Amino acid sequence: EAKAIREGVGLIDATAFTKHRISGPGAAAFLDWFTTNKLPKVGRINLTYALTSHGTTRTEYTIVRIAEDDFYLVSAGGWHAYDQDYLYKAIMEKEPEFGRINEEDVTTKYGVFAIAGPKSRDVLLDVIKDAEPETTLSNKRFPWLSSKKIELGMCPVNAIRVAYTGELGWELHHPIEMQNYLFDLLEKAGEKHGMKLVGARAQNWLRQEKSYRAFGNELGRDATPAEADLPRFIDLNKDFYGKDAMVEKGIRSKCVTLLIDGPDDADPWGREALYAQDGTRVGRLTSGGYSVAFEKSIGLGYVRPELAEVGTTLKVRMLNELWDATIVEDSPYDPKNAKIRVDG
Incomplete structure (x- = not known):
C-alpha cells in the first residue's frame, strides 16, 4: 500500500478528522491569538498549533481560510471531544475582547477522502466537472497549500491541496450524504490508474519519511512545538497563548x-x-x-x-x-x- 502511493496512487478514508467552522467579526483576531502560526490568506491553508498554558502542544490544526472572517479548522480524528472542549472554552474567554465568534462543529457534516501519489491528478481529471480540467488542477490555478471548491461528478468538494504522505495529493472534503457516491466514482476512475485503497499504517510509514510530526506521538502536552523542531510554524513576532511559557522552557x-x-x-x-x-x-x-x-x-x-x-x-x-x-x-x-x- 505504501509503495502504491509512492509509485502510483492511493485512496485513504480520512473522514474521522475533527472539523470546526469559526467565523464572525472576532474570528481572525481570536485565531491569531489562539494559534502559533500566521493566519493564511483567503484561499490558502496553513499548519499551526494551539498551546497549553505551559507552552506545550495542546492541538494541531490545519486552517483553511474561506473568507476574511471565515475559517475551517481540521484536527486529529481521535481527539474530537478533546479539541472541541478546549476551543469552546477559549472562545468563551476571548469573545468579549475580540467580538462575536461563531463556532460550528461540522465533524459529522463532512466526509474526507485523501488521494495521493504521482497519478492522483490523473484520477481527478477523469471525474472533475470543469470546462478546462487540466488548468483547474495545475499549479498556477491550484497551488500546493491552497483550497478550491470543485465538482467531482455531481459531488461538490472543498479540495485542499495537501497530502500527509509527501506525494502529490488532495484532501477531498465533501457532504457526508454523498460519500458513497463519491467513493464509487473515485474507485471506478482509479481502476485504469492502478489506484489502491490505503490504510493508516502505510500512511504512517510514509509521513515518517517526510518527518511529519503526528499529534499524540511527536506532538503533545510533554513537549513544545519548538522542541518538536517546527520553527516554521511558530511566529514569534506576534503574541499567542502560551508563547511566554514556551520560550521560557527553551529546548529540553x-x-x-x-x-x-x-x-x-x-x-x-x-x-x-x-x-x-x-x-x-x-x-x-x-x-x-x-x-x-x-x-x-x-x-x-x-x-x-x-x-x-x-x-x-x-x-x-x-x-x-x-x-x-x-x-x-x-x-x-x-x-x-x-x-x-x-x-x-
Whole structure:
C-alpha cells in the first residue's frame, strides 16, 4: 500500500478528522491569538498549533481560510471531544475582547477522502466537472497549500491541496450524504490508474519519511512545538497563548528523524528507548515503521539537544537488543518537496 502511493496512487478514508467552522467579526483576531502560526490568506491553508498554558502542544490544526472572517479548522480524528472542549472554552474567554465568534462543529457534516501519489491528478481529471480540467488542477490555478471548491461528478468538494504522505495529493472534503457516491466514482476512475485503497499504517510509514510530526506521538502536552523542531510554524513576532511559557522552557529535548539498521523481521512502533554509544539512555522513539524509500526501519523521536545533529549514531532497543540508528536530515525523502509541487 505504501509503495502504491509512492509509485502510483492511493485512496485513504480520512473522514474521522475533527472539523470546526469559526467565523464572525472576532474570528481572525481570536485565531491569531489562539494559534502559533500566521493566519493564511483567503484561499490558502496553513499548519499551526494551539498551546497549553505551559507552552506545550495542546492541538494541531490545519486552517483553511474561506473568507476574511471565515475559517475551517481540521484536527486529529481521535481527539474530537478533546479539541472541541478546549476551543469552546477559549472562545468563551476571548469573545468579549475580540467580538462575536461563531463556532460550528461540522465533524459529522463532512466526509474526507485523501488521494495521493504521482497519478492522483490523473484520477481527478477523469471525474472533475470543469470546462478546462487540466488548468483547474495545475499549479498556477491550484497551488500546493491552497483550497478550491470543485465538482467531482455531481459531488461538490472543498479540495485542499495537501497530502500527509509527501506525494502529490488532495484532501477531498465533501457532504457526508454523498460519500458513497463519491467513493464509487473515485474507485471506478482509479481502476485504469492502478489506484489502491490505503490504510493508516502505510500512511504512517510514509509521513515518517517526510518527518511529519503526528499529534499524540511527536506532538503533545510533554513537549513544545519548538522542541518538536517546527520553527516554521511558530511566529514569534506576534503574541499567542502560551508563547511566554514556551520560550521560557527553551529546548529540553529535540525531535529528530532516524534511519535504523534493525532486524530483518521487525520494525519499531514507537516508545523504544534510545541510547548513546556508551550505553547511556538519551531519549526515546515516538514513532516507528518501515521506509519503502530506504528499505530499512525508520523512526522519529526525542533526544538530548546536544545529540540532535545529522550523522549522530545512536542505539535503539528492539527485541531486547541494541541496533544502530543514525540521525538524518528532516524529510530524508524528497527534502525539497519537488514531488508535492509537481505540475500537471
